[in-house]
Amino acid sequence: MSTSLQQTSSNGHSAGGVEEFDVVVIGAGVTGLYSLHRLRELGFSVRSLEEGDGVGGTWYWNRYPGARFDSESYTYGYSFSEELLQEWEWKEHYSSQPENERYLNHVADKFDLRPNIRFNSRVASLVYDETATRWQVTTDDGYQARAQFVITAIGILSARYVPEFEGLDSYEGSWCHTNRWPKEGMDLAGKRVGVIGTGATAVQLIPEIVGEVAHLTVFQRTANYCVPLRNSLIDRETQDYIKSHYAEIIEQCLSTPGSFMHEFDTRSALAVSEEEKLEQYERLWAEPGFKKWLSNFYDIMMPGEANEDYAEFVRNKIRERVHDPEVAEKLVPKNHMFGSKRLPCESGYYEVYNRDDVLLVDVREDPIARLTPRGIQLESGSEYELDVIIFATGYDAVTGPLNLIHIQGIGGEVLKEKFANGPRTYMGMSSYGFPNLFTINAASVGNFPRSAEPLVEWVTDAIAHVRDSGHNRITATPEAEEAWVQHMKDDSENILRTQADSWFVGANIPGKARVLLTAPDTAPVMRAKRAEVVANGYEGFSLD
Ligand code: NAP
Numbered sequence: 001m002s003t004s005l006q007q008t009s010s011n012g013h014s015a016g017g018v019e020e021f022d023v024v025v026i027g028a029g030v031t032g033l034y035s036l037h038r039l040r041e042l043g044f045s046v047r048s049l050e051e052g053d054g055v056g057g058t059w060y061w062n063r064y065p066g067a068r069f070d071s072e073s074y075t076y077g078y079s080f081s082e083e084l085l086q087e088w089e090w091k092e093h094y095s096s097q098p099e100n101e102r103y104l105n106h107v108a109d110k111f112d113l114r115p116n117i118r119f120n121s122r123v124a125s126l127v128y129d130e131t132a133t134r135w136q137v138t139t140d141d142g143y144q145a146r147a148q149f150v151i152t153a154i155g156i157l158s159a160r161y162v163p164e165f166e167g168l169d170s171y172e173g174s175w176c177h178t179n180r181w182p183k184e185g186m187d188l189a190g191k192r193v194g195v196i197g198t199g200a201t202a203v204q205l206i207p208e209i210v211g212e213v214a215h216l217t218v219f220q221r222t223a224n225y226c227v228p229l230r231n232s233l234i235d236r237e238t239q240d241y242i243k244s245h246y247a248e249i250i251e252q253c254l255s256t257p258g259s260f261m262h263e264f265d266t267r268s269a270l271a272v273s274e275e276e277k278l279e280q281y282e283r284l285w286a287e288p289g290f291k292k293w294l295s296n297f298y299d300i301m302m303p304g305e306a307n308e309d310y311a312e313f314v315r316n317k318i319r320e321r322v323h324d325p326e327v328a329e330k331l332v333p334k335n336h337m338f339g340s341k342r343l344p345c346e347s348g349y350y351e352v353y354n355r356d357d358v359l360l361v362d363v364r365e366d367p368i369a370r371l372t373p374r375g376i377q378l379e380s381g382s383e384y385e386l387d388v389i390i391f392a393t394g395y396d397a398v399t400g401p402l403n404l405i406h407i408q409g410i411g412g413e414v415l416k417e418k419f420a421n422g423p424r425t426y427m428g429m430s431s432y433g434f435p436n437l438f439t440i441n442a443a444s445v446g447n448f449p450r451s452a453e454p455l456v457e458w459v460t461d462a463i464a465h466v467r468d469s470g471h472n473r474i475t476a477t478p479e480a481e482e483a484w485v486q487h488m489k490d491d492s493e494n495i496l497r498t499q500a501d502s503w504f505v506g507a508n509i510p511g512k513a514r515v516l517l518t519a520p521d522t523a524p525v526m527r528a529k530r531a532e533v534v535a536n537g538y539e540g541f542s543l544d
Contacts, residue, residue: 021047024137024147026123029057031452032153037111038460051122055108059100063181065208067097070345071447074242075261079250094231125406149436159400166370175389190214197392200344207348217359217384223333225314229345230288257522258446262294269297269306281313311338321350340500397503398517409434422515426476426484435475445518458530471543480540492516
């Protein structure tokens with residue numbers, strides 16, 4: 001399908017069938033939509049290219065039952081428009097996918113973003129034309145655009161990972177990855193269903209489908225520290241409070257390490273009495289969301305004794321909820337530190353294992369060997385007959401989405417090859433030899449929109465700076481890039497996020513280099529560093 005978009009308000013122009021723009025933004029999710037809006041406000045011609053047939057990114061693709069925020073809804077929305085903040089009413093404290101998708105559609109309509117977006121457009125290649133100093137952008141369906149700048153707003157968790165099990169093609173039942181849950185849903189009623197994986201996605205999904213299926217088999221390789229979400233509706237009084245306190249709420253988020261609204265207790269878990277410590281553990285456990293994690297004693301979030309003390313508290317909470325002690329022990333995490341992965345939040349997850357129609361299979365003990373026409377076979381030879389298999393097997397994070405695009409810079413250098421041993425960027429945003437390309441997806445973690453909004457503002461301001469200062473190109477210097485890569489290496493060693501085998505360090509993907517994929521710095525430090533770059537005349541970047 002080749003679509004001419006010349007009649008739209010995208011402000012680009014066409015040369016020989018190739019549309020010309022100042023900026024191409026790849027992706028119409030949370031960061032892509034805001035990038036588009038901001039660039040247009042700054043007077044640029046912009047084309048957004050989106051693989052899906054609607055906006056929303058993560059909240060477009062992840063339609064699996066139970067998908068919802070783990071951050072408080074009112075801390076997740078955009079903050080750039082007071083009108084938007086005041087008119088949108090989040091229904092639940094932790095809002096579900098359908099509402100989140102509705103919200104992002106509302107944003108697209110309110111700011112009239114659709115005319116600039118070409119849907120059903122998966123970008124296949126980005127090739128830098130050195131003579132024209134433009135990026136040549138080609139989509140799977142042959143559409144072509146050229147742009148001075150490109151922003152990859154393609155998300156950090158969008159390249160779904162399906163393990164290459166032998167026999168997948170021979171399996172006669174139906175299967176899907178949670179990231180591609182069909183719009184019309186999966187037919188699970190009365191079926192024997194298998195779920196592979198027990199990460200944040202699986203623990204949201206499993207309690208939602210368990211009553212519907214005839215039998216559920218969960219294939220678990222690693223037990224996680226899952227904590228109760230305790231979601232609820234937002235009542236009128238709370239809604240009014242939120243609306244009249246948005247400025248403080250956003251300010252509060254921006255002041256914390258991961259841009260969540262929760263602030264660590266500055267006391268050590270080891271410095272208070274046993275009684276006081278347990279009182280705090282229990283009090284926070286009864287609270288919703290990440291409070292039990294991010295409002296707790298600060299040293300729980302550091303490798304060491306306090307971390308292990310709290311880990312044991314959480315393990316005991318799991319043991320209390322699962323009737324069969326053998327099953328409970330399988331569900332208790334023992335091979336990684338509490339908080340070294342993003343905490344899966346659940347609603348009734350552990351109780352699922354008290355049902356007669358649910359079986360937990362430990363695939364660390366006995367790994368999945370292959371799929372057969374009938375189901376899943378383990379290395380021991382045991383076979384599980386299944387009508388449906390759900391892959392909740394996660395993502396090739398951060399570099400994965402970039403690797404799905406052939407990105408070729410100066411001198412024919414290919415980004416995928418350059419990033420083979422981990423991302424080589426300056427601050428996650430720019431890589432030497434790839435001028436005017438902002439890999440914005442590689443620069444943000446935590447409460448995603450809170451970190452992404454200032455990042456989009458920085459990048460779009462930098463693009464405006466190039467234009468307004470009469471320059472043509474901006475790119476990281478090799479020295480700044482080298483120093484950043486070294487900083488990533490040095491400062492990642494002792495943080496909790498690098499201690500477990502997870503997507504944070506690429507350890508979930510066989511053969512992927514084990515390095516921290518996003519900055520080891522806190523969100524306020526990253527913002528300060530970026531501000532300093534600007535204050536020092538875009539230090540670390542060369543403009544020509
Ligand atoms: P994940 O945390 O990477 O979990 C993937 C699961 O699949 C793990 O249990 C993994 O086991 C298992 N797995 C992978 N390959 C396997 C194999 N060959 N055999 C058996 N098991 C295998 O992925 P996710 O659950 O999709 O979550 C990813 C991230 O998305 C989260 O960390 C979070 O940041 C985000 N997320 C957020 C929310 C939210 O609440 N807003 C919801 C869902 C996801 P191992 O652990 O042994 O590798």
